[in-house]
Amino acid sequence: MTRTEGIKVLCCNRRLNQFIKTLFKSCVTYLEAIWCCEELRDLVWIILVFYRINLVFHSSAMVKPRRKHIFNIYTGFYCSVIILPQICICSLFSTPPSDQFKKHPEAFPVATNREPFPWRELRLPSMVIPLHYDLFVHPNLTSLDFVASEKIEVLVRDATQFIILHSKDLEIMNAALHSEEDLRYRKPGKKLNVLSYPAHQQIALLVPETLMADLRYYVVIDFQAKLSDGFEGFYKSTYRTLDGETRTIAVTDFEPTEARTAFPCFDEPLFKANFSIKIRRERGHIALSNMPKIKTVELEGGLLEDHFETTVKMSTYLVAYIVCDFKSVSGTTTSGVKVSIYASPDKWSQTHYALEASLKLLAFYENYFDINYPLPKLDLVAIPDFGSGAMENWGLITYRETSLLFDPRTSSASDKLWVTRVIAHELAHQWFGNLVTMEWWNDIWLNEGFATYMELISVNATYPELQIDNYFLDVCFEVIKRDSLNSSHPISNEAKTPTQIHEMFDAVSYNKGACILNMLKDFLSEEKFQKGIIHYLKKFSFRNAKNDDLWSSLSNSCLEGDFTSGGFCYSDSKMTSNTLNFLGQNVEVKEMMTTWTLQKGIPLVVVNQEGHSLRLRQERFLKGVFKEDPSWRALQEGYLWHIPLTYSTSSSNGIHRYILKSKTDTLVLPEKTSWVKFNVDSNGYYIVHYEGHGWDQLITQLTQNHTLLRSKDRIDLIHDAFQLVSAGRLTLDKALDLTHYLQHETNVLAILKGLEYLESFYHMMERRNISDVTENLKHYLLRYFKPVIDAQSWSDEGSVWDRMLRTALLKLACHLNHAPCIRKATELFSQWMESNGKLNIPTDVLKIVYSVGAQTTTGWNSLLEHYELSVSGAEKNKILYALSTSKHQEKLMKLIELAMEGKVIKTQDLASLLHAIARNPKGQQLAWNFVRENWTHLLKKFDLGSFAMRFIISGTTSHFSSKDELQEVQLFFESLKAQGSHLDIFQIVLETIPKNIEWLEKNLPTLRTWLLVKI
């Protein structure tokens, strides 16, 4: 808003309006662009201006004296009460930053050359915006560096004498500015003085004369840098061929803030622009980028230069390019999009499943979103070294090899589910994230929550046999662990620094985002939800959006009709665009959903059944904080959710709905019922506690005939019961009693869920060396699950979830030294050794066979040799896990050393390796000591806020359950803080360990007694 417009808003009287305009213009004449509030003389100027205008008015013969008097009062009031503060405010905020800088250079930071740096904010100013980048890059894969240049077309919104860009670790050789006229008449540009302020990863280009508002300019920069050694920016990755040759490729990974390490740019998601990219390469390589190649130009000296089509308008973090020697398979969708899967030549044969899946999923999304994929091609590339699972660069998606490649010989059922999910996730981003982008990283859940949620929708439709909705329950259960700690954060959360932005990529953004979307879909109906997101995507295509924009689109209740030019349509004229009519209640979607996005934590719904009435109460669910604790009340204050409840009862299996908006409420049932189950199919994001006889009634029903409850409800009950134990609402023996019905259970997921809790108790006891309970739990597990363990075949037969159950049960049985399991695994491993690793072992038991084999030195060494030679990432993961189960510490240490070196074991796998070693009772201390002693070395390999570092910290500490361990962790984190390193994960771990200690203190006696009774 300019100053003129700002004042216009205040005035409704036309004559007065005219007057104020005159006054304002006079103000501008006299005050120019100074800070009016800071010095008294400015106030004097304003009074003088008012006096001058008054004089003009009074000298007019057309105005009667009485009117003059009224006018005097009127204008006096306006000038002093409204205009003056307004001008002050306007001046304060609209004083051009260049002027602020000129007036107060001492208030600005100091650049590397000791000159004042003209910008002090972390966010870029909006007075100059990018329109188009011409980017040329020439990486040298031998000297491992690159030279590059760019021409950025910018539009100046407000006159300025500098341009601020992001740039990190780049050597700028030359920077020049061209006007449109310079380019038209081929005049030389003006050389720019470049200042650098590394603390904010920014450079300032100082222009010799003021850049004029509304004009376009062209910034030309030549720069160079080393290819990065890590996993971000423009980095090198290597792979070994079957002949043992090591080859190097160069690849980019920019999200969230690393594009600035590859080229100076406006590196914020809001600054969308078009990109025309040229890549120079050697003949033996290929170059890939977001768009298809237009042509290749042969250069003197044998080099080639690929020119790519200009991209659509997009954010910098989605730009990508790769120089490699990979091979591909391709196919075309019915809508004409060419899809290709790239991998290193020896892995080419593992690309076919990805091609089939991506063709299917792309076609599904085009249909579901009713928007065609806007680029002519889509490449999916398996990168040998990759920091995260995958990255959704528009048109050039990059994956960790194990997230894209599928090897029928070694990839298990769970690998297939993972690959399909990651492809579905990244393809969903081509719409959620790429086409419509969040305005700022605080709303990253709009990208990640949606992409995670769309995995469920798209895989369910394209691969129903994978039964992904079973898996989705765990997506929510997983984040509840995090969200029931006080150190959790709201989905939409402030993020300023690059480290804070990195930390936003966590379970809350991904999983909780997806779970609340699933809850909203269940509330709105599938059809309305889909219409709403189509509306949202169409309205904000090639633009940016925030939380509220989504709620406005989703609350549009039209089922039919068009969504014209971003307007709303109404199914009921009485409703506002944000209101839905729901069971006679008007529901504000935005009002409801902001209780889930702006508020951290998860609600606990407490149900108390008395005859026909159900007394309901909502609280904040907190793990390890008991109602009798002094802190409980304070932690509850201010929390209230609008919870779309669902329930079914023993007398009515239909789904009943009710919205709980207050702390307490009462529901009256039409008929008497023995039990009631809330959160039908676990679609809601809340935990339920049944007070009084509620749990007993449900346990009785499960024991008598569990099939009267829906299968997902049974899984949900197991989950909630153990969660309630950790919050002191239910005793452990009651939760354990509930699992007793599992011997009659046929639903794989329910068995897996029960097993998961029992197994986690076993591991806790084993790690703490509580031998009597460990032994008794082992006997109980083997006896209780014997029929189902013995029923397992050592094969890959059955549905995906039957196969998952087989892997889980046999893994447990062999871990517990169950003789038949060990016998069979040893036999298969011997055969495998005799065949020199050629024998095909069923993929679902591969990890188990290798783990048993790794317990002897010969077996361990053979596996490590085989690891080096294997070209299957899926197999390598299984071998590495097996190697990490060794009881010999020197072997475990050797693995860590190899992963640090990065040749035999890739450094990308260090985090999961440390996690696995820390889960091994013989390795837990080793892994933890290693992290403490090698912190600075680790930071050279991974960024502080990266997935890997966070996983390394939580993976090696969060299972601790003793006071000594807690003290060690506390001391270590304090020493890191003293060095200036801080991460949210420190707080999470420091909250988790005391809760583990408390759980053990409270529940160990109960567990011990319960086992004695049961075995």
Ligand SMILES: [Zn+2]
């Ligand atoms: Zn994602």
